[in-house]
Amino acid sequence: xxxxxxxxxxxxxxxxxxxxxxxxxxxxxxxxxxxxxxxxxxxxxxxxxxxxxxxxxxxxxxxxxxxxxxxxxxxxxxxxxxxxxxxxxxxxxxxxxxxxxxxxxxxxxxxxxxxxxxxxxxxxxxxxxxxxxxxxxxxxxxxxxxxxxxxxxxxxxxxxxxxxxxxxxxxxxxxxxxxxxxxxxxxxxxxxxxxxxxxxxxxxxxxxxxxxxxxxxxxxxxxxxxxxxxxxxxxxxxxxxxxxxxxxxxxxxxxxxxxxxxxxxxxxxxxxxxxxxxxxxxxxxxxxxxxxxxxxxxxxxxxxxxxxxxxxxxxxxxxxxxxxxxxxxxxxxxxxxxxxxxxxxxxxxxxxxxxxxxxxxxxxxxxxxxxxxxxxxxxxxxxxxxxxxxxxxxxxxxxxx
Amino acid sequence: xxxxxxxxxxxxxxxxxxxxxxxxxxxxxxxxxxxxxxxxxxxxxxxxxxxxxxxxxxxxxxxxxxxxxxxxxxxxxxxxxxxxxxxxxxxxxxxxxxxxxxxxxxxxxxxxxxxxxxxxxxxxxxxxxxxxxxxxxxxxxxxxxxxxxxxxxxxxxxxxxxxxxxxxxxxxxxxxxxxxxxxxxxxxxxxxxxxxxxxxxxxxxxxxxxxxxxxxxxxxxxxxxxxxxxxxxxxxxxxxxxxxxxxxxxxxxxxxxxxxxxxxxxxxxxxxxxxxxxxxxxxxxxxxxxxxxxxxxxxxxxxxxxxxxxxxxxxxxxxxxxxxxxxxxxxxxxxxxxxxxxxxxxxxxxxxxxxxxxxxxxxxxx
Numbered sequence: 001x002x003x004x005x006x007x008x009x010x011x012x013x014x015x016x017x018x019x020x021x022x023x024x025x026x027x028x029x030x031x032x033x034x035x036x037x038x039x040x041x042x043x044x045x046x047x048x049x050x051x052x053x054x055x056x057x058x059x060x061x062x063x064x065x066x067x068x069x070x071x072x073x074x075x076x077x078x079x080x081x082x083x084x085x086x087x088x089x090x091x092x093x094x095x096x097x098x099x100x101x102x103x104x105x106x107x108x109x110x111x112x113x114x115x116x117x118x119x120x121x122x123x124x125x126x127x128x129x130x131x132x133x134x135x136x137x138x139x140x141x142x143x144x145x146x147x148x149x150x151x152x153x154x155x156x157x158x159x160x161x162x163x164x165x166x167x168x169x170x171x172x173x174x175x176x177x178x179x180x181x182x183x184x185x186x187x188x189x190x191x192x193x194x195x196x197x198x199x200x201x202x203x204x205x206x207x208x209x210x211x212x213x214x215x216x217x218x219x220x221x222x223x224x225x226x227x228x229x230x231x232x233x234x235x236x237x238x239x240x241x242x243x244x245x246x247x248x249x250x251x252x253x254x255x256x257x258x259x260x261x262x263x264x265x266x267x268x269x270x271x272x273x274x275x276x277x278x279x280x281x282x283x284x285x286x287x288x289x290x291x292x293x294x295x296x297x298x299x300x301x302x303x304x305x306x307x308x309x310x311x312x313x314x315x316x317x318x319x320x321x322x323x324x325x326x327x328x329x330x331x332x333x334x335x336x337x338x339x340x341x342x343x344x345x346x347x348x349x350x351x352x353x354x355x356x357x358x359x360x361x362x363x364x365x366x367x368x369x370x371x372x373x374x375x376x377x378x379x380x381x382x383x384x385x386x387x388x389x390x391x392x393x394x395x396x397x398x399x400x401x
Numbered sequence: 402x403x404x405x406x407x408x409x410x411x412x413x414x415x416x417x418x419x420x421x422x423x424x425x426x427x428x429x430x431x432x433x434x435x436x437x438x439x440x441x442x443x444x445x446x447x448x449x450x451x452x453x454x455x456x457x458x459x460x461x462x463x464x465x466x467x468x469x470x471x472x473x474x475x476x477x478x479x480x481x482x483x484x485x486x487x488x489x490x491x492x493x494x495x496x497x498x499x500x501x502x503x504x505x506x507x508x509x510x511x512x513x514x515x516x517x518x519x520x521x522x523x524x525x526x527x528x529x530x531x532x533x534x535x536x537x538x539x540x541x542x543x544x545x546x547x548x549x550x551x552x553x554x555x556x557x558x559x560x561x562x563x564x565x566x567x568x569x570x571x572x573x574x575x576x577x578x579x580x581x582x583x584x585x586x587x588x589x590x591x592x593x594x595x596x597x598x599x600x601x602x603x604x605x606x607x608x609x610x611x612x613x614x615x616x617x618x619x620x621x622x623x624x625x626x627x628x629x630x631x632x633x634x635x636x637x638x639x640x641x642x643x644x645x646x647x648x649x650x651x652x653x654x655x656x657x658x659x660x661x662x663x664x665x666x667x668x669x670x671x672x673x674x675x676x677x678x679x680x681x682x683x684x685x686x687x688x689x690x691x692x693x694x695x696x697x698x699x700x701x702x703x704x705x706x707x708x709x710x711x712x713x714x715x716x717x718x719x720x721x722x723x724x725x726x727x728x729x730x731x732x733x734x735x736x737x738x739x740x741x742x743x744x745x746x747x748x749x750x751x752x753x754x755x756x757x758x759x760x761x762x763x764x765x766x767x
Contacts, residue, residue, distance in 0.1 A: 024513020121647075124512060128657055129666070178644060178658065185643035355572040 188350015
């Protein structure tokens with residue numbers, strides 16, 4: 001009898017051991033949830049800026065006059081050291097599992113991001129689902145301080161801009177750390193990162209008044225693609241070149257495409273592209289690599305300013321042809337910029353050749369950087385217009401007539 | 402003496418869980434680049450041969466445990482030494498796997514928890530299972546198995562629905578030729594995990610009489626080879642060989658990428674639970690093999706098992722701590738030294754020798 005009571009007591013106390021929770025538990029009110037990290041170089045050191053959520057602002061129903069996020073900046077020898085150093089400023093231990101956005105300063109990107117990525121992929125608190133971006137023309141620190149309307153947390157705004165942008169606007173590419181690592185480590189590929197840029201007046205961006213106005217004086221936009229050679233930033237692709245890049249790399253889901261009217265008419269015609277696929281093929285003939293790119297678009301007519309009779313198949317065919325040339329030119333210009341100006345194989349032509357002909361690749365892979373600008377390419381685009389929208393014919397000719 | 406029984410299905414499941422154990426979680430070696438899934442196929446073929454070898458060895462004394470059989474085959478003195486060698490070996494593997502899993506859990510979800518506590522909690526469960534015996538162990542496998550399949554299946558479904566694998570990462574096949582593939586198949590791929598099937602020589606005598614252990618076992622080995630290959634191909638296709646090589650737990654890194662429409666995301670627990678289940682089972686199997694060996698070799702009666710298991714459990718924790726509190730060295734020893742100097746002699750050379758002797762004895766004195 002006594003024995004069973006003892007046994008039960010022992011079992012109960014064992015339960016108590018299990019019920020205390022995790023060994024290294026941290027309560028929500030002890031941690032500062034970081035949503036974005038900005039990394040800059042300051043001479044030989046790192047300058048790290050973190051954007052920490054102010055939980056009572058985000059969660060509570062009552063509005064106060066405090067901002068939804070706060071930023072802290074510190075300078076140190078390594079990223080990890082600097083983040084820990086932030087403890088001298090921040091009241092709570094920073095917690096990195098919910099980071100959505102990493103912003104790298106442009107100057108730092110030029111010096112090389114390889115060493116920075118080590119921490120981001122090694123640290124156990126960091127997950128891998130954040131977006132990597134490069135601040136265009138400014139330090140990452142400045143970008144981190146802009147408050148945004150609509151989304152109370154700026155990092156969330158950047159994250160969803162990139163995400164929804166990737167789905168509906170061709171120049172935007174969402175880049176995860178694994179993409180960058182893969183491209184960087186591969187012999188026949190180079191990484192690209194989305195660019196992010198301040199528009200308006202950054203001075204006003206960090207004040208609450210910025211979001212108290214209908215038209216915020218400062219905001220940031222996802223713009224352009226940063227082109228790297230291995231881990232160095234070598235230049236930028238502008239909007240049209242980024243478009244071309246995403247068409248070639250089969251990264252367009254839905255977008256708008258505009259081309260001016262033919263025959264010098266004023267205005268233009270706009271398509272809504274709702275499907276785009278691209279197939280890249282490499283061929284090696286007599287030691288000359290050759291890449292053929294086949295882009296196929298499916299689109300609908302979204303906006304017409306030209307006097308066209310869209311009820312005729314011949315007209316549709318003509319518009320298709322016009323856009324085929326347009327997209328082909330976009331793609332060709334991008335390739336030209338990458339081959340001549342930036343000399344960086346971000347399109348993965350090297351990998352393509354490697355997959356096609358591994359013996360040939362082995363013989364040239366060390367000189368690939370010199371061969372890439374000379375590689376011949378051929379671009380072919382097919383556009384299929386599937387619908388013309390809710391009005392059949394264009395009324396422009398009647399308006400003008 | 403043997404009264405507990407396990408059936409064919411249980412044997413099949415036990416083989417599967419054992420094979421998937423460390424291999425599916427740590428990932429098979431990625432040294433052979435983007436064709437390293439071929440290593441698994443080659444190792445599986447070798448694994449079938451090894452399994453047949455072990456069943457052949459057990460066919461000389463089908464009712465005896467390995468530690469008893471060696472004394473019949475190699476004589477009482479040498480046999481006694483070999484028996485102790487195998488007990489030590491099983492025990493060491495249990496400690497090594499326990500070290501693997503405790504370290505990984507520490508790395509992933511229990512960062513602040515001391516290694517001893519993680520290893521202790523594991524050992525407590527393993528000890529209870531071992532105290533209750535083979536039949537309980539087999540039934541545990543039967544209960545846990547569906548979960549492993551469900552979680553593993555969900556893992557694959559999520560990863561493929563999300564469109565993460567890019568099969569171009571697997572091309573060109575045989576980029577560096579056959580040499581790295583053969584180099585990693587032997588000894589590493591073959592001995593770990595397939596050579597570890599030798600532990601079943603301690604469990605064959607418990608099989609119910611009518612079980613065809615060769616056929617069921619080969620099916621188990623092939624099945625685990627298929628699952629391992631699919632896993633490897635998926636991981637390679639998601640990450641690419643260059644990155645996959647860098648990852649500590651490739652499977653976990655793969656699942657953490659899954660994000661389907663912002664609804665299905667952060668599925669890491671799927672992998673962690675699978676990891677714990679597989680880890681528990683593998684440790685329990687080796688630990689129990691060592692316990693059975695000790696019972697029988699040192700003539701410890703069954704009634705004293707509670708003391709044997711508790712003592713061995715404490716020693717297990719101590720050894721685990723000794724060999725693996727330094728994870729870098731632990732992995733280095735595990736991949737560079739153990740396969741060649743421990744696995745190969747005990748999994749291949751010694752069994753072949755024993756079969757040779759048993760065969761001769763059988764010839765001379767049928």
